[in-house]
Amino acid sequence: MSNDEYFAATKRNMDTLDGYREIGSGDWKLDDHPGMWLECATSLKDGGETHDLIYVIIADGTAYVISGTAMDSTFEAWRPVFEETARSFELE
Secondary structure (H helix, E strand, O other): OOHHHHHHHHHHHHOOOOOOEEEEEEEEEEOOEEEEEEEEEEEOOOOOEEEEEEEEEEEOOEEEEEEEEEEHHHHHHHHHHHHHHHHHOOOO
């Protein structure tokens, strides 16, 4: 499965969540491996909302998904941590 196919399937799966809202998506690279990112939000039953940053990379037939999730109200404070964590991964 290609990166594009896997990413499309990831988006379709996320779209089944209550109150799913895509905020943005695009290309991303980890070392020499092309990948994609997705930023989205989902509704909680108590009326709150989570905010997610998801990175997807396929290397040598294995899909790697790195995700960070926070409450919408605190997401921007956590964004640098999520981005730094994703960049810290190494594929051998």
